[in-house]
Structure formats: C-alpha cells, structure tokens
Amino acid sequence: MSSVRDAFYMAQAISLAKKGRYTTDPNPRVGCVLVRDGEVIGQGWHVKAGQGHAEVEALKNVPDAKGATAYVTLEPCSHQGRTPPCCDALIKAGVSRVVAAMQDPNPQVSGSGLKKLKVAGIEVICGVLQEDALALNRGFIKRMTDSRPFVRSKLAMSLDGRTAMASGESKWITSNEARADVHRLRAESSAILTGINTVLADDPALNARVDGDVLQPVRVVLDTHLNMPVTAQMAKLPGRSLILTCAQDEQKQGALQQVGFEVYQLPCKNGRLDLQAVMDFLGQQQINELLVEAGSVLNGALLDEDWVDEYVIYMAPCILGDQGRGLFNLPGLQQMADKKQLKLRDVRQVGQDLKLTYTPL
Numbered sequence: 001m002s003s004v005r006d007a008f009y010m011a012q013a014i015s016l017a018k019k020g021r022y023t024t025d026p027n028p029r030v031g032c033v034l035v036r037d038g039e040v041i042g043q044g045w046h047v048k049a050g051q052g053h054a055e056v057e058a059l060k061n062v063p064d065a066k067g068a069t070a071y072v073t074l075e076p077c078s079h080q081g082r083t084p085p086c087c088d089a090l091i092k093a094g095v096s097r098v099v100a101a102m103q104d105p106n107p108q109v110s111g112s113g114l115k116k117l118k119v120a121g122i123e124v125i126c127g128v129l130q131e132d133a134l135a136l137n138r139g140f141i142k143r144m145t146d147s148r149p150f151v152r153s154k155l156a157m158s159l160d161g162r163t164a165m166a167s168g169e170s171k172w173i174t175s176n177e178a179r180a181d182v183h184r185l186r187a188e189s190s191a192i193l194t195g196i197n198t199v200l201a202d203d204p205a206l207n208a209r210v211d212g213d214v215l216q217p218v219r220v221v222l223d224t225h226l227n228m229p230v231t232a233q234m235a236k237l238p239g240r241s242l243i244l245t246c247a248q249d250e251q252k253q254g255a256l257q258q259v260g261f262e263v264y265q266l267p268c269k270n271g272r273l274d275l276q277a278v279m280d281f282l283g284q285q286q287i288n289e290l291l292v293e294a295g296s297v298l299n300g301a302l303l304d305e306d307w308v309d310e311y312v313i314y315m316a317p318c319i320l321g322d323q324g325r326g327l328f329n330l331p332g333l334q335q336m337a338d339k340k341q342l343k344l345r346d347v348r349q350v351g352q353d354l355k356l357t358y359t360p361l
Ligand code: AOF
Pocket: 027, 028, 029, 030, 031, 045, 046, 049, 050, 051, 052, 053, 054, 055, 074, 075, 076, 077, 080, 081, 082, 083, 084, 086, 104, 106, 109
C-alpha cells in the first residue's frame, strides 16, 4: 500500500531527477532514493546517457542496502542497454520494496522491470506521484509511444499580439529575464526547429546560453529549396546543425557540409517539407523535446496540422501597432467557427513580461 511517506520520498527522488534536466538526452531524467528505517541511506540520479542509471548511482557507496525501500521516478530497467539492468542491481543489493512513479514507456522495458522485481520476491508499487513523473519526461514518453518528439513552440509578442515590426525587426520585444528563461528552455530541449527565413533574417545562434553543464540542443532548419548561406554562424558553433530540404543539389549540399552542416533530403508536400516526414525523422534522431523558434509561416503550418503539444508565449508590455507582424500565418482561417482554440495551463510573471503556457484542446 502506498502512503504519505511514499509520496514524501518520491518527491525527493523527483527533485533529484530534475538535476539531470539539461544532460540526460536521449535518456529520461530519473532519480532514486534508498530509505531504511526512516533514514535516507542513498540517493542518485541519471546524469548522462552511457553513465550509471539513477538506481545504480543511489546504490553506490551504500555498503548494505538489505531491506531498504528504493523510490524511483521510473520503473527500473530490465534490459541490457548502454548499461546493465537496474533490476538486477536492486535484487542483488537485497532491497525489499520498490516504489516507482510510473512504468517505463520504453518497449524494451514497459512492465517487465516491475515483473522481474516481483518474481524476485520484492514488494512493488507503481504510480506514486505519477503526474509529476510524467511531466519530467514528456519528450522521452512521446518518442517512446509515438516515435516523434514532444513539440513546444516558444513565441514572443507585444500586448497587441505582434511578434515583429512590418520590416521584420523584432529585437527585442521581451525583457532580459524572459530571454534568459528562453535559454533555459533551449537547454532543456533536445533540438530547436526553425525555418530558413528566420535564418536569412536573423542569422541566429540557436544555442543555450546558460551556466553549468548542458548538452547543447541540435539545431534543425527547414530549408525546402536549400537557400542556407554557407556563412551562417550556427554551423560554426559546438553541436549539430541539421538542414532538412526537399532540394537535390549536390554541389550546394557539399558546400554546406564542408562548413559543418548535416544535410538531409526529405519528402515534399504541396511544395513544402512534409511535416509528418520531419517529425518521423526527428524521432529517428532520438529527439525527445523539440523547441520551435520560428516565424509565422512555420508556426502557422505546425498549428494547422496540429503538431504542437505546448505553446510558451511571452507577452511584453509594449504595443507594436497594427502594421506589425502576427504570430501565425493561417490563410485558410476565415470564420470564427474555424478559430484555433487553446487551453491555458499556466501564467507567471518573468521580469515585466507574462509567461503563458497553453496546450491544444
Ligand atoms: C532506469 N534508471 O536512471 C534510467 C532508465 O542505454 P541505457 O543503458 O542508458 O538505457 C536507456 C534506457 O533505460 C532508457 O531508454 C529507459 O528505458 C531506461 N532509463 N532506467 O531504470 C534510469 N535513465
């Protein structure tokens, strides 16, 4: 039976898992706490793919874990991946109870870890603080269940809903604080998606400028006709820069590869990159969380085809006027009955701006 005490220790395990927020990709963020007789005897979290899983980290330096309860934010794995199965380590250590927050959506595990522990005579409980555990790894879960990333679009706008002046000038609408918050969003993301027009207009770096150890997100540019200039600064930055294109131009492709881009040819639909093919491709590339930072054309297409799982919108206390640019290009939308409806999930103040989080209905 689960109890208030189980929730208390699971909350600690979730806090530990969050320490891996910027580094575990493509693996999930996982935390583990070992408790015996009301005392925490070990704790650990997964830091990096290829390194110890949370359970193994928690068991490290614990000479005797016999009879302990292990609180883990994800079902302990039962398979040999880059590292050996955590179930075996827990069984060998002699823990008598395992409390998991959720089942591992990885088809290589999905329940078989919990089963293995039970067969070994360990008491197993699953589902404690499940909602919090799900929120930790929405990208990993999405990729495991749907073979595509969790898609979050970040937008910055004025009080009157404009994202740039008519000229395209957009630096800066939001406050320093909001822009620092965006860098944390970038650091949490596996990849950042933008369109070629944004690159041509802004030559963005699309990297995460935050302190500490972070895995830089993969930069992905949708460039239907292969218009990327070889001088684009992102190619020179650490980490991967990908161009997805419909064009077949070996010479241009070679020149872009020479300066550091990876170029992939994907199917076209109605004269544009097929977004289904893009999402499938990003899933294959093990992208868990995709952050869209794009203009109104790509955002319109993504909204129109229902690809976005979450919108993060920063609203600044300024007015750009009705000549300014809107957020979504949706030419097919003519009647109120067709309006796109979202659900408000969170509101908070960041500097002088409002950070609004929405999900599709
Ligand atoms: C756990 N504890 O801390 C993590 C788990 O290739 P590997 O060995 O790194 O295994 C990756 C898979 O293991 C990953 O896809 C997920 O199913 C599980 N992650 N499991 O028991 C952990 N990070």
